Amino acid sequence: MLSKEELLKMINKEEGYEIEFKESLSGLKSEDIVAFANSKTGGVILIGVKDDSDNQGRQIGTVTGCQISDNGKLSILNKAQSCRPPVNLEIISTEIYGTSVYVIEIPSGEFKPYCTDGGTYRIRGDGQKRSLYPSELLSLFMESERNKFINNFKEATKELERNLEETKQQMLQETNAMLKELQSFDKKISETLDDIYSSADNADSNSSNVESTVDDIEDTVDDIWRILMTVSYLLPRIDSSIKSNQNMDEFDPKEFVKESLSRSLKRISRNGVYSQRIIDKQVNIVNSMFPEISKQELQQIIKEIDMK
Secondary structure, three states: OOOHHHHHHHHOOOOOOOEEEEOOHHHOOHHHHHHHHHOOOOEEEEEOEEEEEOOOOOEEEEEOOOOOOHHHHHHHHHHHHOOEOOOOOEEEEEEEOOEEEEEEEEOOOOOOOOEOOOOOOEEEOOOOEEEOOHHHHHHHHHHHHHHHHHHHHHHHHHHHHHHHHHHHHHHHHHHHHHHHHHHHHHHHHHHHHHHHHHHHHHHHHOHHHHHHHHHHHHHHHHHHHHHHHHHHHHHHHHHHHHHHOOOHHHOOHHHHHHHHHHHHHHHHOEOOEOOHHHHHHHHHHHHHHOOOOOHHHHHHHHHHOOOO
8 A cells, every 4th residue: 555655756747657547536547547557566546636746847646535435346346347357456535635546556457458348458557557558468478378377387296296296295104114114024034034043053952863864864765776687687587588488377486585595695694604694685675675585595595595
């Protein structure tokens, strides 16, 4: 709002880009309002002040006053609202030199260009209003679109900032969750390593048992290997014996076993000396191949074999 001192300075100089005098309310037109709204700085219209000159011929304003009423203020607002787009302005009434005047402050419009309801475009010039040139009208359109773009961009940027902040918070939450999972995983690894170290200690303490078990396994493997070797040795002979005996009833397994055991024992003997362990192994091997011959029978067969 303008102060009294500022109003007096305006009145004591000629009309210009920012000030216009109207002696009565009837002299105010919509195109006067449009002209200031299209200007870069806006301006002020004083109603109750006429355009005059002093003794030196210099143009100044002379306060004549006007009637102040609600209807008068409503008339001004209706003229502003009839503009396209509507113009926002501020109306006050004050006393200057003991008489009332209207002070209409019109800011530079945000949505240029403005025109009257009849489609008339005006802009404030040096002490008067004039029509807009095509280039000026285009420039105002471009400026308006630029401002709209900037405003829209600002809104979009604000929305983007909000989205980024939300994304940042979400990432922080996910990161914290991952850290907790990693800590839990690290704990599990530590527990697992402790179990491994404990198992290793137990393994060291039970190493003698492990070695004993390994020896047993080796002996078992050795027995299996002997069985296989014996099978590979006996099978061709069994086949030969069967072929040489046309009648299968004539094939005597015990005699065949006796002969095979004799050969086998002589083959593995050491200067004709047979340990009981060697004999037991041979009995087990042959028994696994001929389960119908008992171990007692095999022991008897071995006694009949000439050990010399």
